[in-house]
Structure formats: C-alpha cells, structure tokens
Amino acid sequence: VLQKVQAYIFTRRIRVKDSFLDFDPLRCGRCSSHQFLRALSSVVPVIKPLEMKLLADFYTDTRDNIMKPQVVCYLHFIRAVDSVFTVPDLEKFPTLKVPRPGSTLDGARDTPRPCEDEETVQQVLHRLALLTKTRGVVFRTGFQDAERSLDTSLLCPRYAGKVTEMQFLQHFPFMQDVNGYELNLLLQRYSTTAGDVNY
Numbered sequence: 001v002l003q004k005v006q007a008y009i010f011t012r013r014i015r016v017k018d019s020f021l022d023f024d025p026l027r028c029g030r031c032s033s034h035q036f037l038r039a040l041s042s043v044v045p046v047i048k049p050l051e052m053k054l055l056a057d058f059y060t061d062t063r064d065n066i067m068k069p070q071v072v073c074y075l076h077f078i079r080a081v082d083s084v085f086t087v088p089d090l091e092k093f094p095t096l097k098v099p100r101p102g103s104t105l106d107g108a109r110d111t112p113r114p115c116e117d118e119e120t121v122q123q124v125l126h127r128l129a130l131l132t133k134t135r136g137v138v139f140r141t142g143f144q145d146a147e148r149s150l151d152t153s154l155l156c157p158r159y160a161g162k163v164t165e166m167q168f169l170q171h172f173p174f175m176q177d178v179n180g181y182e183l184n185l186l187l188q189r190y191s192t193t194a195g196d197v198n199y
Contacts, residue, residue, distance in 0.1 A: 001047070001054055001055060002055070002080055002081070004044075004051070005044050005055075006083075006084040006104070007084075007105050008047075009043070009044070009081055010085070010101070010105060011161060016043055016077075016082065017082075019039040019042050019043045020039045022039075023035035023039060024070075028070065029075035030061065030066070030070040030073050030074065031072055031074050032071070032072065033060070033069070033071065036055075036059070036072040036074055037049075037053070037056055039074070040052050040055065056072055059072050059074065059076055059077045060072050084102060084104055085102075086098065086101065112198075113188065113189055113191065114189075115189045116185065116188070117185060120181075120185060121182075121185050124185065127177070128174060128177075128178075137173050137174075139173070139199070143167070143168070143171050146164075146170070161198055161199060162196035162197065162199070163197055163199060164196060164197070165191070165195070167197075168199060169183075
C-alpha cells in the first residue's frame with residue numbers, strides 16, 4: 001500500500017506534509033485517525049478506504065503516554081513516503097551514496113514499452129534530444145497546458161505526466177522532423193495501459 005502511495009506522490013511531485021499541517025496546530029507530529037484519513041484521501045484520492053485504514057492502523061502509536069485522540073503519527077508516514085525522493089536525515093550520513101529519486105519504485109512506475117523497431121526508436125530519440133538542445137525547446141512545457149487544464153481530469157489524471165494520444169499529437173513540437181512511422185513507434189513505446197501517452 002505504501003509503495004502505491006509513493007508511486008502516486010512521485011509521479012505528481014506532491015508535498016504530503018502540507019496536507020497534515022492543518023490538523024496539527026501544535027506541530028507534535030500526530031493527528032487523529034479521522035484527520036489522517038481525510039488528509040490521506042485529499043493527497044492520494046485513488047487509494048481505497050480499506051488501504052487507508054491499514055495505513056492509519058500501522059502508524060498508530062500505542063504507547064500509554066500518548067494523549068488521545070491524536071494517536072496517528074503522521075510524521076513517520078511522511079518520512080516513509082518522502083523516502084522515494086531522498087534519504088531522510090542525510091546530514092547524519094555525509095558519505096552515504098544517495099540513490100536516484102524514484103529508484104525504489106521500479107515495478108510501480110510506468111516504464112517505456114518495447115516496440116517493433118527498437119533501433120529506429122533510439123535514432124529518433126537521439127535526433128529529438130539534439131533538436132531540443134539546439135532549438136532550446138523545453139519538451140515538458142509543451143504538454144503542460146493539456147495536462148493541467150480544468151477538463152483534464154475527465155480525460156487523464158492531472159499532474160501525472162500523461163496526456164491523451166490526440167493531445168500528444170496536437171502539442172508535439174517536432175511534427176515536421178518526424179515521419180508517420182517514427183511517430184507511431186514513439187506512441188507505441190510511451191503509451192500506457194489506460195491508453196494515455198506518458199510524455
């Protein structure tokens with residue numbers, strides 16, 4: 001369940017801590033079970049209620065000196081979720097080799113699919129990288145309008161790095177430099193199981 005939350009948070013770059021601060025005015029690091037569930041459902045709406053309850057039970061502090069109803073230690077949850085980005089308390093281990101962000105999510109992330117002509121795809125990707133560098137095009141910004149519009153949630157998830165195939169074709173900056181066969185190979189490689197294109 002935690003890896004599912006981490007995958008959702010990592011793809012959308014969400015700051016989890018901000019949703020819990022309203023429920024903890026004294027900044028003690030704990031909140032009630034209902035507040036934990038509310039904050040979690042606002043941050044990760046795709047998670048099921050049973051999974052949220054499992055997380056709340058797992059992070060519940062059962063020591064005797066804890067004042068009820070603030071029994072869920074959300075700070076431990078935040079540290080576990082944010083570990084997908086970086087190693088916590090890195091200043092205590094200055095010689096530690098830090099893994100790349102998201103490297104723990106190998107199975108949970110959308111990885112490029114294999115396609116028919118892998119050699120041609122690699123040539124096209126190399127040519128696109130050269131074009132973006134020489135022309136100064138930031139590839140991601142071309143798709144952000146389609147990804148962040150008000151109607152996006154009806155078509156594909158917001159802030160997830162995914163657009164529909166038609167939106168990809170509308171906003172693709174190098175239509176003159178890529179032929180139809182190469183474009184179909186790119187769509188085949190970066191399409192998801194839901195039918196979106198992971199740009």
